[in-house]
Structures are given as C-alpha cells and as structure tokens.
Amino acid sequence: MTEFPQLAAFQRGHGVIRLVGHRGARGVMPENTMQGFEFTLACGVKLLEFDVAITRDGVPVITHNHHLTRSVARDGSGNWIEGDEPKLSSLTWKDLAAYDVGGLDGQSAYGQRFPDQAYLNGARIPRLSDLCALINRPGHGDIHLMLEIKSDPDRLKNTQARAEIVAAIVDEVRTAGLTKRTLMHSFDWDLLQECAAQAPEMPTSFLTQLPENDADVGEDEATQAGPVITRDSYHTLPDLVSQAGGRLWCPYFLDVTADTVMRAQDLGLIVAVWTVNEANDIDRMIDLGVDAIVTDYPGRVQRKLLDRGLDWLPRACC
Amino acid sequence: MTEFPQLAAFQRGHGVIRLVGHRGARGVMPENTMQGFEFTLACGVKLLEFDVAITRDGVPVITHNHHLTRSVARDGSGNWIEGDEPKLSSLTWKDLAAYDVGGLDGQSAYGQRFPDQAYLNGARIPRLSDLCALINRPGHGDIHLMLEIKSDPDRLKNTQARAEIVAAIVDEVRTAGLTKRTLMHSFDWDLLQECAAQAPEMPTSFLTQLPENDADVGEDEATQAGPVITRDSYHTLPDLVSQAGGRLWCPYFLDVTADTVMRAQDLGLIVAVWTVNEANDIDRMIDLGVDAIVTDYPGRVQRKLLDRGLDWLPRACC
Structure with a gap:
C-alpha cells in the first residue's frame, strides 16, 4: 500500500487524538472564509477541513452549498439575497466577489444553529x-488539508463533469506543491475513484452518513454517491471503504459504533468523525478511540482533550 | 465640560449599542493576550477592554491579577505554576517572559468558567x-481602548505608589499618541482622580460592583476604593460618579437598574455594563438602554444586536 506522508497527521497516537477545524471554526468565525482559517490556525489547530466547488469559469472556490445561500450571503447592498438562490456553477469567480459571506442571518434556521459566530463585514468566498x-x-509547514469536494447534485452522473472538477482541483493542489499535505475527501465515492485515478499521490477520505441521521438544518444534503447503507448494513462500511481504496473513513458521529471504529482501525483505516460540537459527544468520541475529531468549536475540543490528559499534537520531546 | 473625542465611540446612538471586547474576547481566546486582541479586532470589534499593572521594573503590562495565577500561567516546563503565586510587583518584565498565559487549567474553577477558550502554546503577558x-x-484608527488600571491591594493607601503607576501608564499612552483614543478605567476612584490630575486630556471611567454580587470565581476581587455602596444607596451612584468628574459609569450588569441607567444618562454619563455573556442578560441590557456592553463573547453580542435590528457601529451612510 502506498505510504502517504500526510496520513500520520490525522492518525491518533499515544495520548494524542487529532483535532480538525470544520470549515475553519464554524462555531466561532464565518465558515469557509480566510478569516475563519486564520483564526483556526491561530488556535494551534493543524488540520483544516473545508469544501470546494467550481465556478462557471472553472475556478475552485471554498464554499459548502451549490448555490449562494440566503442565510449566509449578502448582496452588494448588504441585504440577504432574495429570490432564487443563484447556482455556483452559473456564476463566475468575479460574480462571486460581489457577495459578502462574513455572517449568518440570525432569523434563519441555519443561523440559529451558530449563535456565537462572529459577524464580519467584507468577507468573500475564497x-x-x-x-x-x-x-x-x-511557519505553516505542519498544516494539513482535508479537502472536501462537493458533487453538484445536478451533474452527479456526468462523468465528464466529474473528471473536469477533479482535474481543476488537483491542478491547484499540485501547483501549490501541497499534494503531500492534502487529503481528497468526499461523500461521492465515484468522485473519490476519479481522484485516485488522476492523483494517485493523494489519499482518499470517504464520508458517510446514515439517511436517518441527516439533520443538518439549513445545509445542502450530503449527496452520497456510493453504497446504499442502512443501520442494518452499517457494520459493512469499513470493509467497503477499504475495498474502495480509502485511507480514511469519516462517519457522522451519531452513526458510528465501537465495533465499526475498531473494524476500520483493524483494516488500517484512519477514523475521523464529524461534526462533534457538544461536550458529551466529544467525550463519547474520545471513549470510542477515534483517530480524529472534526469540530466547529476547536477550543472546546482542545480543552476536553487536555482535561482527559490527551493532546491533539504529540508533545515535543524534551 | 471638556469634550473628549473618544467618548463618542462608547456612546449609544440611533440603532447603535456599543460592543466592548472584555480582556480581548475571554470566552474564545486567552484573556489579555495579543492573540486575543488580534482575534477581537478581526471580529470587527472596535473597543477593547483590558487590565494594566506594573512590573517591579516599572513596565506597564497587560494582565488582570496582581500575582501570576495558577489556573492561567505555565512555567518554562509547561506546568501550571506551583507553590506561592508570585506577585507581579516582585517580577521584572524579563521574568514575566518565562511564563505562558495561552490557556486555562480546565481542572480549576476559573478554567471551568470558559470551556470554549482556545488553548495556545507560547502566549506571553504583553x-x-x-x-x-x-x-x-x-487600518486601526477607529479602535479605542478602555484601559483598566488595577490597584495593587497592598499599596492602596500609598499615594506615592499610585502616582508612579499612573505616571508610567500615562507616559506610555502619550508616547504612543493614543490619548484621544483611550479611557482611564478603574474600580479605584482615588486612582482615577490621580489620572485626571496627571492626564486631564483623557476621560475617566468609574467601575462599580455591589459586594453582594461579587462572584467572579478564580479572579482577584475588584479592589474598590471609593464610596461604600449598598443596595439601599445604589441609586446615588450616578450622581457620585458625575460629581467625581467621571464620564463613564461602568456598573456590574447584575447590579444595574432602569432608574440608575436613566439617571446616569440624564447626567451626561455613558453607561457601559460588564461582563455580559448570556443571551438573556444581553437582551436585558439592551432593554435597559445601556450605551455599551462589555462581553467575553463578542460574536454572541453581535448576533443579538443584529437580531434586534441594532448594530454596534453606525451604519455607513449611502
């Protein structure tokens, strides 16, 4: 099996459980913004999760949904966008620069999920x-990227479109010289196969979520292209990810069980659970022995780990 | 009455209630650190509250307690300090640089008050x-400072020491050219008189707290040198502050009443309440019509204000 240098950064170790900032640190700073990433790095978090989609003119940009979302995007006059939410694939990179994504609309269901998030003016989709x-x-040589590729639900079966999306993203990562610090991460297993074919130098990371637990109000649904999984067949997932060539399995934290974590680790997979925000859930994930915790609240997870005598980085040797 | 240009930045206006970051943003980032101040500014907060004390060698430094505190300070080996907590006035600026104040001990009562605070390595007392x-x-020309001077409880009646502390701080603010952007803020009313005498170009800001509501676990008590106030005589405070030449009255948020806010504002005082962190308390302070809210959670207050159609800055005119 190819050894990818980036895997060690996501793997648990003696006294170490890894901490991944979700979309930067969505609980504190606007998601998927440079301001959010800078904050997350300032907290000493070394692993960044974020979402990539492609504009009409082929620019990989960092945003979660496939349309500009009313609860997140303000137009040039500072108003929440009205009418139809424009699709990202219908806008150029230059069009996007007109929208401010520095804060959440507190009247929206999505905004109410993150009442502590700072409200910035002038933040753009990066x-x-x-x-x-x-x-x-x-100084950032130890930062690693969990690069989630969002499949456009309208083009899910379009092999050509998929190949182009992957090519644009791989090209960007290669140009930046970051293939040894990046994971290719997606709910779309077909797309991950395309990543492995085009960029065998980067490991793939397989996201899963049971349909019954899909309750992320205000967000695009996870478009999962892969095996149809139910609670009854859940135990087969680690083997399926391993057979598909995955090096990480990233289950939704409410789905995962002690048995499946153990099976995945026995198969040599790294288990990174998302998105774990509440103190008792963080505790439960630590108890399960996952490798990495993806969270909107990095400070909260740091403190939980320390309280339990753990760390998110190996302590410097003396 | 002298007009101080900095007062407008702390005064409420049409649709505007002011937001002051407490010790930076203590709920999110380590208090009174450069990392915390940078985060607070990145959130678009324009008013910074922080605490100043003086080292043995006369350097004004930013820290709350008069001793290095076990729950906050780690020694050169990364361990929480043990034994007696050294007094700040016994340490030089160079001595202080050996201590890391980038995180809280989660086992301590103080640490448990701020479970989301990020844990940094290598943060120093600035x-x-x-x-x-x-x-x-x-780009920071619109930032203003609420500079709290902590009276050393052991030297409270020492007029000479008080004059020296004020002189050192005033000198620093003047050297930096910031006298038009700084308030002199303290629980020690005698010290504020000394400030007014030495630096009449800066307004004074009077902190108060009823002894019955003093419940800030893990912190030095507020050493209040001024009138002895009880719940029964509370209504006299605005007049006392005004007579003492104060331009701001800064009551503890659990003490304050609608009548006293109104009386203070009638007297021309600006009312800044501290430290307001819970959603319902923020609401209550907005309802009382205070001028400014001092908080450990700037994002939370931003969102509350916006939800109620308010802002913390006057909107740019179109």
Missing part, C-alpha cells in the same frame, strides 16, 4: 488558491 | 506598548 497561499506561508 | 503598537497599525 479561492482554493487563497487558502493554499496561506498555508504555504513560513 | 506590555501595554505592544497593544499600542498593534492599534497604531494602519
């Missing part, structure tokens, strides 16, 4: 290249 | 001059 430039700055 | 340099950077 390009993947902007984030790459940030982590290529001196 | 000098007042470090913060002045930060806010003198381009």
